[in-house]
């Protein structure tokens with residue numbers, strides 16, 4: 163049996179922070195611990211590399227429990243133990259200063275996710291934490307005085323930092339929950355979050371269109387979400403930041419069989435009456451211009467063509483002025499039934515996961531299994547889009563690593 167002090171399952175965002183924290187804390191106490199990170203992939207931080215479109219939106223200036231779905235008191239208590247500002251100080255210390263994009267989203271100054279991964283790897287190496295790649299943990303057994311991993315490694319403490327089900331290969335699922343269940347840790351069923359929505363009565367012809375809109379969602383007739391931003395139209399539905407944010411609300415509602423409808427206000431800067439008068443004036447001034455072209459100064463052509471069909475006007479024919487009211491109404495409220503969400507591979511995070519009530523928020527240690535810690539996406543907490551999920555990974559990872567080093 164190989165003996166180690168701290169085993170970290172997963173060399174992703176929270177796992178690398180956990181290993182670095184454990185090593186730093188031990189070194190501050192004049193100790194040197196044997197810390198091993200087990201990583202199933204060929205390289206550490208694979209998901210991290212694709213964050214923020216390769217630029218890594220690693221935090222947000224405005225972060226508190228209200229930016230997450232999950233137990234807000236638990237989340238705030240985690241941040242009281244290791245705060246988002248502490249995480250930024252950690253990144254400065256490893257040579258990754260951040261910059262604001264103007265909306266509060268924080269990126270590495272280099273705008274390179276690869277630089278973040280490289281800095282974390284370098285810090286783990288400097289601290290003496292070893293990363294074992296292509297070494298999946300398939301089993302964790304509790305013993306007196308610690309845990310046995312894969313029947314081969316005896317660790318005094320274990321940090322499960324194995325992520326969730328999102329962003330993996332098609333058909334692949336995260337093994338974390340199968341490792342935790344035999345230890346008695348209860349996890350909620352996972353569902354895709356921060357992802358696009360698939361829509362009913364939706365034409366594939368809209369694929370490729372982008373438009374700034376207000377996205378509103380009603381569930382069983384009640385308004386549950388609204389946000390303005392760029393909507394991307396795909397082959398089977400919509401995505402873009404406001405839609406991804408809405409998935410945090412919609413995904414759990416759909417699982418409870420709520421009937422959800424998405425509405426788009428395609429021209430938020432104008433009221434319906436204003437649009438009616440503008441559209442009527444255009445129709446009168448240019449009677450011979452094809453309908454799909456006439457409103458090109460307002461909306462993309464593909465979207466105009468679709469709206470024309472919806473109000474019973476041939477896109478290639480002249481626009482009849484008496485249809486201006488119907489067009490204005492559609493522009494202000496284009497509505498579709500929500501059929502579902504995109505699947506896990508196309509989602510940024512998975513909801514569900516190990517229920518937080520089983521853990522101490524200051525340390526992320528399991529209340530009933532001393533020496534076992536769970537971090538990041540493996541926990542039942544999901545943040546909004548905008549750097550909040552990585553913040554959660556950094557803060558839970560550091561708090562757990564720091565505590566595990568003392569266990």
Ligand SMILES: Cc1cc2nc3c(=O)[nH]c(=O)nc-3n(C[C@H](O)[C@H](O)[C@H](O)COP(=O)(O)OP(=O)(O)OC[C@H]3O[C@@H](n4cnc5c(N)ncnc54)[C@H](O)[C@@H]3O)c2cc1C
Nearest residue numbers: 172174175176202213214219299325329538539549551552
């Ligand atoms: C495309 C995409 C873009 C994103 N962009 C952003 C963004 O810009 N900002 C933001 O805040 N969040 C973003 N996220 C979310 C963010 O990446 C995650 O919330 C975060 O990485 C979770 O950290 P984690 O440590 O819990 O898990 P991960 O970073 O996923 O790390 C888990 C690690 O564990 C390994 N592992 C799993 N099981 C085992 C096992 N049994 N044995 C050994 N190793 C195992 C995995 O291979 C992985 O390396 C994005 C996600 C995706 C998919």
